[in-house]
Amino acid sequence: MxxxxxxxxxxxxxxxxxxxxxxxxxxxxxxxxxxxxPSERTKSISSTDDIDLNLPAMYTGTLPCADCPGINYQLILEDDGFTELSQYRDRSPAKFEETGSWSANKDTLTLVGQEDLILKRFLFHKDSLTLLDRNNQKINGDLADMYVLERVGNQESIRKHHQKLSEQGFIFFAAGNEPFWSIKIDSLNLMTYEKPGSTRNLGEVSRSMIENGILFETSADSIQLSIRVQDKYCRDSMSGYLFPETVTAVMQSSQVDTLRGCGLFLEN
Missing domain, CATH: 1.20.5 (Single alpha-helices involved in coiled-coils or other helix-helix interfaces)
Known part of the structure; x- marks a missing residue:
């Protein structure tokens, strides 16, 4: 061939x-x-949408519960991780806490717990998060709105206020609403009590350990003040800011007033 x-x-x-x-x-x-x-879900959010975590950020909502009225849920995102708090309604007041890391990819936020276990995924919206199911899809039905978490504002300004108090030498701060009041204790162990239009220096504070917390006590002039600080998360009723301590202050003068609010020990 x-x-x-x-x-x-x-x-x-x-x-x-x-x-x-x-x-x-x-x-x-x-x-x-x-x-x-991009997927259909990703297409719903374009690259020009204003999606900015602006950390730290906190999201709150009430998730559905099979055998209770709902689960009070709070998610706190910070640069170095997240804190997840869950509390079942009409049950024990105890909060279940989970911590870990998080990541964001396009329109999806992923929470990662211990041993790199994926705990939850959320869909980004402006000022809110929507919990996704195990297949990373939106949950439909009559309870769909309950899977949406709303972002709580004023987080950054409140933290800056706390930082400023710390720089001024204060070691503890507490406040409450309706009536509005605040208490500050400085590094010299001196207490200041404030309410709208009035500021009073109440002198040196004594402290003692109590169950699950600390008791501050002081007296000045005709006022006696005792402050019970419990190691239990407290959400401010106006700003929604989550404080690490629950505070009950009892003030005795011509009458007895009980003030309730939230507090924290400031870092110096």
Whole structure:
């Protein structure tokens, strides 16, 4: 067989194979292009939308519960991780706490717990998060609105206020609403009590340990003040800010007033 016959024979036998390869390459390119396209959920949020965590941030809501009225849920996001707090309504007042790391990819926030276990995924919206199901899809039905967490504002300004108090030498701060009041204790163990239009220095404070907390006591002029600080999370009724301590202050003068609010020990 001469060279021309060999080439002719070979070209005829390879032609179908060549066409098949072209077809497979074309299909693969189309599949890759399809996989690289954003999902329908991602398309609903364009790159120009204002989605900014602006940490620290806190989101709150009431998640559905199979055998209770609901679960009070709070998610606190910070640069170095998250804190998740859950409390079952009409049950024990104790809060269940979970901590870990988080990551954000396009429109999805993922919470990662111990041993790199994925705990939850949320869909970003402006000023809110929506809890996704195990297949990373939105949950529909009559209870769909209960899976939406609203962002609580004023977090950054409140933290800056606490930082300023710390720089001024205060070691403890507590406040409450309706009536509005605040208490500050400085590094010299001196207490200041404030309410709208009035500031009083109440002198040196004594402290003693109580169950699950600390008791501060002081007296000045005709006022006696005792402050019970319990190691239990407290949400401010106006700002929604989550404090680490629950505070009950009993003030005795011409009458007895009980003030309730939230507090924290300031870092110096």
């Amino acid at each position: 001469n060279l021309e016959k060999i080439i002719a024979s070979t070209s005829h036998s390879f032609l179908p194979v060549y066409l098949i390869l072209l077809f497979l390459i074309s299909c693969n390119q189309q599949e890759n292009q399809k996989n690289n396209e």
